[in-house]
Amino acid sequence: MTNHLHLLVGIIGENSVSDIMRDFKKYTSKKLIDTLQHEVTESRREWMLDRFEFSGRNDKKIKNFRFWQEGTDIQEVFLNDYFEQKMEYIHNNPVKAEIVNLPQEYQYSSAIDYAGGKGLLPVVVV
Numbered sequence: 001m002t003n004h005l006h007l008l009v010g011i012i013g014e015n016s017v018s019d020i021m022r023d024f025k026k027y028t029s030k031k032l033i034d035t036l037q038h039e040v041t042e043s044r045r046e047w048m049l050d051r052f053e054f055s056g057r058n059d060k061k062i063k064n065f066r067f068w069q070e071g072t073d074i075q076e077v078f079l080n081d082y083f084e085q086k087m088e089y090i091h092n093n094p095v096k097a098e099i100v101n102l103p104q105e106y107q108y109s110s111a112i113d114y115a116g117g118k119g120l121l122p123v124v125v126v
Contacts, residue, residue, distance in 0.1 A: 001097065001108075006090040008077070021072050029067035083126070087114075 009020055033052065036045055049065070056066035077083045091114070094106035103111035113123040 001093055002099075006093065008083070008086060008090070017074050017076075018072075021074070025068045029065070032067055033065050 009017055011017060011020070033049070036042065036049055042048070052065035052067055056062035056064060059066060075086070077086060091103040091109060091111040094100050094109060095103055100106045103109060104115040104117065107120060110119055110121075110123045110125075112119040113125055
């Protein structure tokens with residue numbers, strides 16, 4: 001989505017979902033800021049960097065920029081029915097937002113993989 005992210009994450013080993021999300025947020029925010037600072041000719045580049053810097057300015061945990069909001073909404077999935085409900089919600093999110101007509105048309109979704117196609121990233125279809 002344009003302003004948020006949904007993930008279904010499976011855990012192998014001793015890491016928790018909180019550990020995975022912490023590392024994911026740290027890596028992606030650093031990569032995004034670095035890309036904006038050095039590699040992109042985006043018309044809103046300076047504005048975005050200013051907003052990210054403003055967001056992180058008064059937070060002692062943040063060095064320079066804040067890309068992600070605090071916290072995550074972690075929901076553990078134990079039942080297949082609940083998994084399918086969450087997957088359907090995620091896949092239909094861009095349809096509900098009127099970005100696309102069909103879930104598999106949204107290029108940043110795994111819905112294409114579940115419809116038999118191949119998306120941008122490798123997906124383990126469950």
